Amino acid sequence: KGLYWSKVKGTEAAKVVEPDEDYILPFGKANIVREADQSEIEKGNSLLIVTYGMGVHWSLNAAKNYQGQVEILDLRTIYPVDEDLIMERSKVHGRILIVTEEPQFNGFSQRIAARISDQCFEYLDAPVKVLGAENMPAIPLNEILEKTMIPSIEKVSDAIGNCLNY
Numbered sequence: 001k002g003l004y005w006s007k008v009k010g011t012e013a014a015k016v017v018e019p020d021e022d023y024i025l026p027f028g029k030a031n032i033v034r035e036a037d038q039s040e041i042e043k044g045n046s047l048l049i050v051t052y053g054m055g056v057h058w059s060l061n062a063a064k065n066y067q068g069q070v071e072i073l074d075l076r077t078i079y080p081v082d083e084d085l086i087m088e089r090s091k092v093h094g095r096i097l098i099v100t101e102e103p104q105f106n107g108f109s110q111r112i113a114a115r116i117s118d119q120c121f122e123y124l125d126a127p128v129k130v131l132g133a134e135n136m137p138a139i140p141l142n143e144i145l146e147k148t149m150i151p152s153i154e155k156v157s158d159a160i161g162n163c164l165n166y
Contacts, residue, residue, distance in 0.1 A: 028080030030073050032089070034060060037068030041092060044125060045069055047163050048093040050086055050112060052078060055099035055151065062156035070160060078108055083115070090116050094125035095163045099156055104132035126166035131159045 033056060036046040047066075049059045052075040063070035073089055075081060090096050096116055100109040113128040133139075134149045 025076060027077050028082055029077075030075045030082035030085045032071060032085075033074045034063055034070060034072040036071040036093070040068045044094065045164065046071065046093045047095040047097060047160060048073060048089050049097045049099055049156075049160070050075065050090075050116075051099040052076065054101050055156075058151055058153050058156045059099050061153040062160055065157050066160055066164065069164060081112070086112065086116065087119050090120045090128075091123040094123055095166065096124075096126075096128045097156075097159055097163050098128065098130045098132075099151060099159075100130070100132040101150060102132050103135045104130050105135045107132065126163055129159060129163055131156060 036048075040046045046068075047070050049055075049063070049070060049072045051059050051072065056072065056074045059070075059072045063072060071089065071093060073086065075086075096113075098109045098113055100107065102109060104110065109130045109132055113130050116128045117124070131151050133151065136149055139149060140146050
């Protein structure tokens with residue numbers, strides 16, 4: 001706790017602000033951070049994005065291009081994972097995009113895609129898609145190569161369009 005209250009020399013006037021309440025997030029409970037419009041869902045023009053971490057940021061920004069058509073489910077934890085909510089919302093939308101920072105090949109997101117495909121097959125209007133990092137052994141130290149490797153708002157936006165137009 002002592003390090004928590006330490007300040008860099010010259011910033012003695014700095015203040016630490018703590019909320020009065022505890023903010024406890026339960027393990028294994030996902031959160032819908034953006035809902036699709038019911039009218040778009042009923043028309044079959046909606047998409048569910050299942051994501052976590054940086055994928056939430058990319059997805060929220062990319063969804064601005066598709067007003068009312070995108071629902072975003074933030075997993076918050078990947079173990080345990082809120083499989084019940086994933087399956088429930090997948091059945092509602094029928095189009096699912098999983099957005100992750102991890103490489104696409106043999107990762108957690110591929111397993112979730114497989115489980116959705118298996119458990120929700122008769123509800124799907126399109127194949128479950130995964131958008132993740134390119135399959136490379138490490139993130140390049142070159143900024144241009146790094147941007148090429150990992151997902152971005154633009155890549156997520158393109159993937160949303162492809163899924164909706166399937």
